[in-house]
Amino acid sequence: EIYKDAEEAIKDNPPTRLFQRAINGAIIACGYAEILLSKALADYGPDAQVGYPDTAYYLPVIRSLSGEEVTQLGQLQPILNRMRAQVKESEVTFEMARLAGETTAYAAEIIETVHYLRYGHRHVEPWTGFIKDPIMRKYGILLVDWTIPGEGVIVGKAKTSEDLGNIARELMSLNIKTFFCNEVCEQALEVKVKAGKENCQFLLGNFTQLVHAFSYNLRAAMAFGGIEPGLRDHHRDYQRRRIRAFVLHLGEIDDVQVAAHFAAIFLGFPVICDTELPEDHQVPGWYESHPDYETLVKYAMEVRGLEVEDIEVSEPLVIGSTQEEKVIAREGKDSKFKERVQLVLK
Structure with missing residues (x-):
């Protein structure tokens, strides 16, 4: 349990x-x-x-x-x-x-x-709304086999767009798949976060469109985990063991959002809020407060059980397995990502 x-x-x-x-x-x-x-x-x-x-x-x-x-x-x-x-x-x-x-x-x-x-489906890229099966199949396998080590779901509104950009880029640099919902979508676009399926950064939309993050993960369980439809507790177990997701809620929280947080908790995903929460509004390991943006991502990953190791990388590129075989050029420098773990710089 x-x-x-x-x-x-x-x-x-x-x-x-x-x-x-x-x-x-x-x-x-x-x-x-x-x-x-x-x-x-x-x-x-x-x-x-x-x-x-x-x-x-x-x-x-x-x-x-x-x-x-x-x-x-x-x-x-x-x-x-x-x-x-x-x-x-x-x-x-x-x-x-x-x-x-x-x-x-x-x-x-x-x-x-x-x-x-x-x-109908009115979303124009980089907005996604419901994420279609071909995208789920292409990138979902990377999530369940831990090529992509985890998943962050960012909800609400950050204190500033720059703060949101820093959080998003940190998650991307750690190769964490990220879903955005509510005002953080606009903030991500404002600071030119590299949203889109190629970077596994999905702008879902607003309000109930958060459910499309859950939908993505549950389909991955059926597609790659062999979990049959209707096996409710098997699905929940798979989500907790294999998906390794967490929710970051930024900004004010209303009752419907609290209920949505508990939808995540029902599926095995802890929720970390950036607001100061009194003790009678927290559940250790599941619903916690962490106002410090500098360490928010690291803290959320640790709560979820993802190991975080600090390393120094001199070239300020956002890298990860989602960028395999891509060539990235910046100020006369280029990097090619080969295979899953080898990075060749020239």
């Missing part, structure tokens, strides 16, 4: 305020999903075809965790009802907060599905 140590640490003084916020956020998310779904059913009818573009995994969060092959709009209402029913407002516990997180992931998937039904 991966939460056992945390449960033991908080048993005498559980952060019930934090858990209550997660529960409240899940209820709000379900309410919003209900409104959008009801309107879509009225506009399109229950037989309307739904799904994401270029994927064999239907609605991947739902497909992986409960096994349903959702193809029609009308199938979503009973799923939403079932997930809302598992959130018990009277049970303010760590376990219930995690279930609230799971419910929030489902609600976000449903909201995004309705958006895709109404508007």
Whole structure:
């Protein structure tokens, strides 16, 4: 049980305020999903075809965790009802907060599905929204075999765009796949972070588009881990063991975002916030505060169990296995990356 140590640490003084916020956020998310779904059913009818573009995994969060092959709009209402029913407002516990997180992931998937039904795939590079299967297959294998050693999900808004750029470039230099959601996307573009699939830096979008990071990881488990759809706990175990992801939340946090954080925790990903959190808003090893941007990435990686080793590299290039076989020129210098571990400089 991966939460056992945390449960033991908080048993005498559980952060019930934090858990209550997660529960409240899940209820709000379900309410919003209900409104959008009801309107879509009225506009399109229950037989309307739904799904994401270029994927064999239907609605991947739902497909992986409960096994349903959702193809029609009308199938979503009973799923939403079932997930809302598992959130018990009277049970303010760590376990219930995690279930609230799971419910929030489902609600976000449903909201995004309705958006895709109404508007289609409107994203223009470097924005991604839902990440299609060919990209997931090309880069997902590098994540699960640890060629890419880990994954960072950055949510919110950094104190400055320059701060966000520094965090993003540090993650890239460590060869960490990165997803961005909310204002950090605009900040990344402002400071010219090298976003795009080639650099494994994905600008998802805003609000519920965070679910596309979870979707990517869960599809990787089905594609490369051999985890069958509907084996919920097997998927969670695979996410914790193989994906090695963590969430960095920058800036203010509302209840729905807390619920989304617990969706990450439900899948085995710890959450590190840059805001000062009181003790009754933290869970050791899972939901922590670390305001120092200089050491934020290193701290998050250590919490996730990723070893960080400091080395000096005189040439200030962002390098990693995602740049294999690329030639990079800067001020008369060029570097070619050969194979997975050999770097030849001239």
